[in-house]
Amino acid sequence: MSEAVTTEGSKSWLSNIDFKTLGPAIALILLCIIGFSLNSAFLSEGNITNLLTRSAFIGIIAVGATFVITAGGIDLSVGSMAAVIAGVMIIVMNSAVETLGTGVPTVLLGCGCSIILGIGAGWVNGLLTTKGKIEAFIVTLGTMGIFRSLVTYFADGGTLSLDYGIRETYRPVYYEAFFGLPIPVWVFIIVSIAGWILLNRTAFGRYCTAIGSSEGVARYSAIKVDRIKTWTYVIQGLCVALATIIYVPRLGSASSSTGVLWELEAIAAVIIGGTVLKGGYGRIGGTILGALILTTIGNILNFTDMISNYLNGTMQGLIIIVAVWLQRADWGKKTTPKS
Numbered sequence: 001m002s003e004a005v006t007t008e009g010s011k012s013w014l015s016n017i018d019f020k021t022l023g024p025a026i027a028l029i030l031l032c033i034i035g036f037s038l039n040s041a042f043l044s045e046g047n048i049t050n051l052l053t054r055s056a057f058i059g060i061i062a063v064g065a066t067f068v069i070t071a072g073g074i075d076l077s078v079g080s081m082a083a084v085i086a087g088v089m090i091i092v093m094n095s096a097v098e099t100l101g102t103g104v105p106t107v108l109l110g111c112g113c114s115i116i117l118g119i120g121a122g123w124v125n126g127l128l129t130t131k132g133k134i135e136a137f138i139v140t141l142g143t144m145g146i147f148r149s150l151v152t153y154f155a156d157g158g159t160l161s162l163d164y165g166i167r168e169t170y171r172p173v174y175y176e177a178f179f180g181l182p183i184p185v186w187v188f189i190i191v192s193i194a195g196w197i198l199l200n201r202t203a204f205g206r207y208c209t210a211i212g213s214s215e216g217v218a219r220y221s222a223i224k225v226d227r228i229k230t231w232t233y234v235i236q237g238l239c240v241a242l243a244t245i246i247y248v249p250r251l252g253s254a255s256s257s258t259g260v261l262w263e264l265e266a267i268a269a270v271i272i273g274g275t276v277l278k279g280g281y282g283r284i285g286g287t288i289l290g291a292l293i294l295t296t297i298g299n300i301l302n303f304t305d306m307i308s309n310y311l312n313g314t315m316q317g318l319i320i321i322v323a324v325w326l327q328r329a330d331w332g333k334k335t336t337p338k339s
Helices: 002-015 019-038 045-070 078-095 104-130 136-154 164-170 183-200 203-213 215-220 225-251 262-272 284-303 309-326
Strands: 159-161 253-255
Touching: 019 284, 045 078, 045 183, 045 203, 045 225, 045 262, 045 284, 078 104, 078 136, 078 159, 078 225, 078 253, 078 262, 104 136, 104 164, 104 225, 136 253, 164 225, 183 203, 183 225, 183 284, 203 215, 203 225, 215 225, 262 284, 262 309, 284 309
Parallel strands: none
Antiparallel strands: 159 253
């Protein structure tokens, strides 16, 4: 009798574990152990700071992608969107030098343009998907090409460079730290907390999950499906804009190669974190871990010659395939046949 109770208790304990979040956490710990074993400098303060800062860009975008994917959508345009936003920011700030100078007002003007463009681009993606009744894959594939060609046109096939004076003013946004953490990491933390609250503690988050689970049932439940789905793309655009704001001062330039494969990394971070690609289940905490895992893999590749760093995209692609395949298993739960 006591053995039966113990067995039943262990099953109950296992069923309460969130394997979708626990898995990425274990994977990140294992990667850190591997990185340290390859080179003790992996856990140095400088490398950890660099790793967290690089994770911030994709992590912020991935937080937005979590909402889109949870609601059953997809956005392939985020990398190209970031590129065109960065290009327009640079053009606007360079043009404002004569009237506003190279100080903070010019930088704020550029940041404002970034926010407006990000929200606008997300709204267009959402509107075409919901009101236009076009598959999200097709819409965002099309806007991906449009955004990429626009930044190439603006740069005349070359590179758009930020005015040197503005770059000196803007530079601290990427390179300075606050209470020991780089500013991009703080932005990532704030966006992650806001995203977690929105997804887990508001009606909007519940609606996203409901729509991703069954759009038809959500409509019958009086949920304004088109509005909610459009807002997920607006949130995605806003996250891209914020990531671009902290990315531009890093290099002070934009070209047709800016943001290449960011969409792959953002989607990979979301899927690795346990969010189901077909929608209906999303985890911001998992997405954060996913972004850290991707950056850690790239960082480890820099410490070893066993695998070329140029194969980072290959590793990310394989990770997406494996993560989606693993989602087919219902970890920690025993399925029972229907009677």
